[in-house]
Amino acid sequence: MRARIYRPSKTAMQSGRARTRAWVLEYEPEAPKTPDPLMGWTSSSDMRSQIELEFDSAEEAVAYAEKHAIPYQVFEPHQHRAPAKSYSDNFRFDRKIPWSH
Numbered sequence: 001m002r003a004r005i006y007r008p009s010k011t012a013m014q015s016g017r018a019r020t021r022a023w024v025l026e027y028e029p030e031a032p033k034t035p036d037p038l039m040g041w042t043s044s045s046d047m048r049s050q051i052e053l054e055f056d057s058a059e060e061a062v063a064y065a066e067k068h069a070i071p072y073q074v075f076e077p078h079q080h081r082a083p084a085k086s087y088s089d090n091f092r093f094d095r096k097i098p099w100s101h
Contacts, residue, residue: 001027001028001030001048001070001071002027002028002070002071002072002073003025003026003027003028003065003070003071003072003073004024004025004026004027004028004072004073004075005023005024005025005058005061005062005065005072005073005074005075006023006024006074006075006077007020007021007022007023007024007058007077008020008022008024009077009078022054022055022056023054023055023056023057023058023060023061024052024053024054024055024061025052025053025054025055025061025064025065025072026049026051026052026053027048027049027051029044029046029049030046030048030049031044031045031046032044058074061074062074
């Protein structure tokens, strides 16, 4: 079973960058999730999908995977965009790109 090593992105409900500094090692799912016929909950017989380990760096996660002979794939984090400009920057007199209307 293969493991993924990645740095989680910020959720839509977060305004800050909490819990995005650590690297996560989690297993890829072995079996698909199926709905329970009685309650309708989704479940799986794959117990490793519940394991999620956090590390301070990608090197620590890779060392853990190699020590325990776990095949892994490292996903590099996306670089976040530059901070947004303020609304008043649209109306500056020394604006580099002129208004189109």
